Amino acid sequence: MTLSNGYPTTTVIGLEVHVQLKTETKLFCGCSTTFGAAPNTQVCPVCLGLPGALPVMNDAAIELSIRAGLAIDCSIPPMTKWDRKQYFYPDLPKGYQISQFDLPICADGFLEIPDPANPEKTRHIGIIRAHLEEDAGKSMHDEAAGRGDTRIDLNRCGTPLLEIVSQPDLRSSAEAKAYLQELKLRMTHLGISDCEMQEGSLRVDANVNLHIEVDGKKIATPIVEVKNMNSFRAVERAIEHEVDRQYDLWEDTGKTIEDETKTTRGWDDGAGKTFLQREKEESADYRYFPDPDLLPIRLPADRIEAARASLGELPAALRVRLENQYGIKPYDADVIVNQGPALIAYFETAGTKSGDGKRTSSWIQQDVMRTIKDREIDIDQFPVSADELGELLRRVSKGEIDNTRARDVFAHMIEHQVTVEAAITALGIESVDDNELESLCKELLDANPQVVEDFKGGKQQAVGSLIGQAKKRNPNANPQVVRETLIKLLQAM
Amino acid sequence: MLDSALEILRLQNDGEATAVEIASAALDAIEASQPTINAFTHVDREVALAAAAVVDAKRAAGGKLGPLAGVPVAVKDVLCTHDMPTTCSSKMLKDFRPPYDAGVVERLRNSDAVIIGKTNMDEFAMGASTENSAFGVTRNPWNTDRIPGGSSGGAAACVAAGTVPLSLGTDTGGSIRQPAAMCGVTGLKPTYGRVSRYGLIAFASSLDQVGPIAWSVPDVALLLQTIAGFDRRDSTSLNLNISRYSDGLESADLTGMRIGLLRESMDRDGVDESVRQATLTAADVFRSLGAEIVEIDLPHNDYWVPTYYVIAPSEASSNLSRYDGAHYGHRASDISGDDELGPLVTTYCRSRAEGFGDEVKRRIMVGTYALSEGYADQYYSQALKVRRLIKGDYDTAFGQVDLLLGPVTPTPAFPLGEKVDDPIQMYLCDLFTVGANLAGVPAISLPAGLDASGLPVAVQLQAPVLEESRLLMAGAAFQTATDHHQRRPSATRH
Numbered sequence: 004m005t006l007s008n009g010y011p012t013t014t015v016i017g018l019e020v021h022v023q024l025k026t027e028t029k030l031f032c033g034c035s036t037t038f039g040a041a042p043n044t045q046v047c048p049v050c051l052g053l054p055g056a057l058p059v060m061n062d063a064a065i066e067l068s069i070r071a072g073l074a075i076d077c078s079i080p081p082m083t084k085w086d087r088k089q090y091f092y093p094d095l096p097k098g099y100q101i102s103q104f105d106l107p108i109c110a111d112g113f114l115e116i117p118d119p120a121n122p123e124k125t126r127h128i129g130i131i132r133a134h135l136e137e138d139a140g141k142s143m144h145d146e147a148a149g150r151g152d153t154r155i156d157l158n159r160c161g162t163p164l165l166e167i168v169s170q171p172d173l174r175s176s177a178e179a180k181a182y183l184q185e186l187k188l189r190m191t192h193l194g195i196s197d198c199e200m201q202e203g204s205l206r207v208d209a210n211v212n213l214h215i216e217v218d219g220k221k222i223a224t225p226i227v228e229v230k231n232m233n234s235f236r237a238v239e240r241a242i243e244h245e246v247d248r249q250y251d252l253w254e255d256t257g258k259t260i261e262d263e264t265k266t267t268r269g270w271d272d273g274a275g276k277t278f279l280q281r282e283k284e285e286s287a288d289y290r291y292f293p294d295p296d297l298l299p300i301r302l303p304a305d306r307i308e309a310a311r312a313s314l315g316e317l318p319a320a321l322r323v324r325l326e327n328q329y330g331i332k333p334y335d336a337d338v339i340v341n342q343g344p345a346l347i348a349y350f351e352t353a354g355t356k357s358g359d360g361k362r363t364s365s366w367i368q369q370d371v372m373r374t375i376k377d378r379e380i381d382i383d384q385f386p387v388s389a390d391e392l393g394e395l396l397r398r399v400s401k402g403e404i405d406n407t408r409a410r411d412v413f414a415h416m417i418e419h420q421v422t423v424e425a426a427i428t429a430l431g432i433e434s435v436d437d438n439e440l441e442s443l444c445k446e447l448l449d450a451n452p453q454v455v456e457d458f459k460g461g462k463q464q465a466v467g468s469l470i471g472q473a474k475k476r477n478p479n480a481n482p483q484v485v486r487e488t489l490i491k492l493l494q495a496m
Numbered sequence: 497m498l499d500s501a502l503e504i505l506r507l508q509n510d511g512e513a514t515a516v517e518i519a520s521a522a523l524d525a526i527e528a529s530q531p532t533i534n535a536f537t538h539v540d541r542e543v544a545l546a547a548a549a550v551v552d553a554k555r556a557a558g559g560k561l562g563p564l565a566g567v568p569v570a571v572k573d574v575l576c577t578h579d580m581p582t583t584c585s586s587k588m589l590k591d592f593r594p595p596y597d598a599g600v601v602e603r604l605r606n607s608d609a610v611i612i613g614k615t616n617m618d619e620f621a622m623g624a625s626t627e628n629s630a631f632g633v634t635r636n637p638w639n640t641d642r643i644p645g646g647s648s649g650g651a652a653a654c655v656a657a658g659t660v661p662l663s664l665g666t667d668t669g670g671s672i673r674q675p676a677a678m679c680g681v682t683g684l685k686p687t688y689g690r691v692s693r694y695g696l697i698a699f700a701s702s703l704d705q706v707g708p709i710a711w712s713v714p715d716v717a718l719l720l721q722t723i724a725g726f727d728r729r730d731s732t733s734l735n736l737n738i739s740r741y742s743d744g745l746e747s748a749d750l751t752g753m754r755i756g757l758l759r760e761s762m763d764r765d766g767v768d769e770s771v772r773q774a775t776l777t778a779a780d781v782f783r784s785l786g787a788e789i790v791e792i793d794l795p796h797n798d799y800w801v802p803t804y805y806v807i808a809p810s811e812a813s814s815n816l817s818r819y820d821g822a823h824y825g826h827r828a829s830d831i832s833g834d835d836e837l838g839p840l841v842t843t844y845c846r847s848r849a850e851g852f853g854d855e856v857k858r859r860i861m862v863g864t865y866a867l868s869e870g871y872a873d874q875y876y877s878q879a880l881k882v883r884r885l886i887k888g889d890y891d892t893a894f895g896q897v898d899l900l901l902g903p904v905t906p907t908p909a910f911p912l913g914e915k916v917d918d919p920i921q922m923y924l925c926d927l928f929t930v931g932a933n934l935a936g937v938p939a940i941s942l943p944a945g946l947d948a949s950g951l952p953v954a955v956q957l958q959a960p961v962l963e964e965s966r967l968l969m970a971g972a973a974f975q976t977a978t979d980h981h982q983r984r985p986s987a988t989r990h
Contacts, residue, residue, distance in 0.1 A: 054582070059729060292867055295701035
C-alpha cells in the first residue's frame with residue numbers, strides 16, 4: 004500500500020480476542036454466567052475473593068478451551084497450569100486475576116481466511132496461543148452533575164474467557180474483519196461461545212503499527228493497542244484511522260518504534276477516532292507466579308483425541324461440501340453455514356428430501372429465516388420440520404405445485420402445524436389433469452382470437468394475459484404448465 | 497481443671513457434668529486468665545452457652561451426638577466463623593464477619609463441639625511470638641514475661657492456661673509446633689492437603705495447614721480425626737481415606753521402628769543446651785521403647801529458612817492484595833490531598849499503610865520484590881528449585897528411617913520484646929520447623945521437659961506424607977513412658 008503522498012507502507016496488525024466460554028457456571032465457582040442480571044446478584048465468596056474462599060476449577064471450561072484450540076489448529080500441551088496476574092483495580096476483588104502465563108492451554112495454531120484482495124486465494128494467519136482466564140467485574144463511572152462516583156458490578160467476576168492471540172500477520176482492516184468473522188463462526192459453530200459483542204462475550208483488542216519503506220530501509224512506527232472494541236465495524240474503522248494517524252504522526256515527528264513503547268488507545272465510535280488511554284512509560288509488572296490454590300491440569304492424549312473426534316466438520320470444509328453436494332453457490336453455502344449447526348442440519352435434511360439444493364437454499368434463506376426472525380425463535384422451534392419442507396419443495400420441483408401455491412401451503416403448515424399432504428387437502432389443491440388443462444387452454448384461445456393473432460405476429464408475451472384467466476378458472480393450474488400448454492397449442496395451430 | 501477432651505466426654509456420658517457446666521467452667525477460666533494471658537480475641541459467653549445447651553438438649557432427647565459433643569474448642573482467629581468476627585489479629589480485618597464457616601469449623605460444629613472463642617495470633621499468622629497482634633500480645637502461662645510462641649500463640653496459650661482442652665492452630669512455617677513447644681503442650685501439623693484450607697484466611701497457600709493443639713496425644717488424635725478429610729471446595733485437599741487416628745494409641749509399640757536423629761542440626765550455634773539435652777534424652781526414651789535410633793542429616797537444612805522466607809512472603813504479598821480498602825478491610829478515612837496519585841491509588845496506599853502492621857508490611861515488600869520482573873528468577877524461581885531439593889532430602893531420609901527426631905525450637909520461650917526489633921533473629925525461631933512445611937510432611941511437637949528456669953522444652957517428630965498415625969503412635973508411646981505432658985504451669989493452676 005502506498006499512502007497518498009508517501010512511501011510504500013505495510014500495515015501490521017495482531018489481534019487479541021477475548022471469547023467468553025458458554026459454560027453454565029463461572030470458572031472457579033458455581034455462580035451463574037447469565038448476562039444481564041441485576042448488579043451483584045450472581046456472586047459468592049469465591050468470585051468475590053472473600054478472605055478464606057478458594058477457587059475450584061470448572062472442568063467444562065477446560066473442555067470448551069480444548070475444543071476451541073483444536074478448531075484453530077492449536078496444539079494442546081499435556082499439562083497446563085494457573086498463574087496469578089497481579090494488579091490493583093476496583094473491579095478485581097482479589098487483587099489478582101487467575102490466568103495462564105507460561106503454559107497456556109492452547110499454543111501455536113492458525114486460521115485460514117479468505118483473502119479480501121483476491122477471492123481466489125486464502126491467507127494463513129498464525130495464532131500464537133490461547134489461554135484461559137477469569138473475567139474481572141465492571142466499573143460504572145457516574146460523573147453526572149460533577150460527581151465522581153464509581154459503582155462496581157461483580158457479576159462478571161470469574162466468568163471464563165479464552166484469550167486468543169494472533170501473530171501480527173494481518174495486513175489490512177479487511178483482513179482483520181475476515182479473521183474475526185472466521186474466528187467467530189468457528190466458535191459459535193462449535194457452541195464454544197455466543198460471541199455476542201454487545202453483551203461482551205467477544206471483545207477485541209488490536210495491536211497496530213506501520214512498516215514504512217524509506218530508501219530501501221524499513222521503518223516501524225510505535226505499536227498502538229486499541230482496546231475493547233464492540234463491533235467488527237469498529238475494529239475496521241479503528242484500524243483505518245490508526246493507519247492514517249500513525250502515518251501522519253510519523254511524518255510530523257519522525258518517531259519510530261525505538262523512540263516510544265507501546266501505548267494504549269480507546270475507540271470513540273461517534274467521533275471515528277482513537278484516543279490516548281494511558282501511556283505505558285514502562286511495561287506493567289504483573290508479578291506472575293503459579294497459583295498455589297489450584298493444581299496443574301493434566302490433559303492426557305486420549306482426552307484431546309476424544310475432543311478432536313467430537314468436533315465434526317468445521318465451517319470451511321462444510322461450505323465446500325454443501326456447494327458440491329447440493330449444487331449451491333459459495334455465497335449461499337456461506338449464508339447457511341453462518342447460521343450454525345442446527346440450520347445446516349435443517350438444510351441438509353430438506354435439501355436431500357427435495358432433491359433440489361438450490362430451491363431449498365433459497366426457500367430457507369428467504370421464507371424460513373424471515374419467519375424465524377419475525378417470530379424471534381430458533382430453527383429448533385420452527386413449526387415446519389425439515390422433512391416436510393423437503394417434501395413440499397420436492398412437489399414444487401416436480402411441477403405438482405407452483406411456487407405461489409407452495410407459499411400458501413407453507414403458510415398453512417406454519418399456521419396449523421400440519422403435514423404438506425394435510426395442508427394441500429385443506430387448501431383444496433389438486434393436481435390438474437393434463438387433458439383437462441389442454442381443453443381449458445383451447446377454450447381460452449378460442450375465446451381470445453386477438454391473442455392468437457398477436458402470437459402469430461411474433462408477440463410471445465401475449466399468452467401472459469391468458470395465464471391469469473386460466474388461474475381464475477382453475478386455481479390449481481400451474482402457471483408454468485399453462486404457459487407451456489398454450490405455446491404448444493399455438494405453435495400447432 | 498477440665499484439661500482433657502476424653503475426660504470431658506466421659507464426664508458427660510457418666511452424667512457427672514453437662515455441656516453447659518463444662519462450657520461455663522471454660523468461660524470462667526478464660527475470663528480469669530484473659531487479663532494476664534490475653535489468649536483470646538473474641539469470646540461470646542451467650543453464643544458458647546447456647547451451643548452447649550443444644551448439646552445437652554440433644555443428649556436429653558436421646559439424639560445421636562458427635563465425637564466432640566460438649567467439648568470446648570478454641571479456634572485461631574484466622575479461621576472463618578459465621579457467628580464470630582474473624583480478624584487475623586489485624587486492624588485490617590477488625591470488623592470482618594465472614595458470611596460462612598471454614599471447612600474445619602463446619603466439621604467442629606458437626607461433631608457437636610462447643611466453639612468457645614477465637615484465639616490471638618501474630619497478624620495474618622506472620623511471626624513467632626504473638627507480639628505482632630493488633631489486639632495486644634499473648635503471654636506465656638508458664639511465665640508471663642515470656643512470649644507464648646507464634647503465630648498460634650493464643651491457640652497454644654489457651655490450652656496451657658487450662659482454659660480449654662482443645663484448640664485449632666495453623667502452621668505455615670512452624671506456627672503450631674513452635675508455640676506448642678514453648679507452652680508445653682502437644683501440637684501437630686498434618687500433611688499438606690490432609691485438612692481443608694477452605695475458610696482459612698491465606699498467608700502462604702502452598703504451606704498453610706490447620707492442625708490440633710492439646711495437652712496429650714490422644715486428645716490431638718481426637719481433634720485431628722474431626723478436622724481431617726476431603727473438602728471439594730479446596731482444590732489442594734486430598735481425596736483419600738483417613739485413618740482412625742485414635743485407634744491403638746494405648747498399646748502403641750515401637751519395636752523395630754527406625755528413628756533418624758537429626759543430630760547435625762542440633763549442634764549449630766544458637767541452639768540452647770536445654771534443647772539439645774532434651775532431644776538426646778528423648779532419643780534414649782525411644783530407644784528404651786524398642787526403636788532403633790540412627791543419626792541422619794537433611795543436607796539442605798541450611799537453605800530451609802532462606803527458601804521459606806522467599807516463598808512464604810511471595811505468596812503472602814499476593815494473598816494480601818485483596819485488603820485494599822476498596823473491597824475488604826480497613827479503609828482510610830482521609831484520602832484527599834494527594835493529587836499526584838489520584839483518589840484511587842491514595843485509597844489503596846493509605847488504607848494499607850494504616851491497616852497492616854510492620855511485620856506484614858515487611859513481608860509484603862519482600863514478597864513483592866521477590867516476584868518482581870527481573871528478580872523473580874533470582875529469588876522466587878530459585879526458591880522453588882531449592883524447595884524441590886529439600887523435598888528430595890526428606891524422600892531420601894524416609895527411605896532409611898520411619899520417623900525423624902529433632903528439636904522444635906532453638907530455645908525455650910524468650911522474653912517479650914527481646915526480638916521484636918530484630919526480624920532475622922525472629923525468623924531463626926523457625927529453623928527446625930519450616931522443613932516440614934516446605935516438604936508437606938506431617939510433624940508433631942511433644943513436651944520433653946523443663947529447662948532450669950522451669951520453661952517447657954519440646955522435641956519434634958516428622959513422618960512421611962500421610963503418616964499422621966505413625967507420628968501419633970510414637971507420640972503416645974513417648975507420653976506413656978514420660979510425664980512431661982502432665983506438667984502444668986504453677987502460675988495458672990486452678
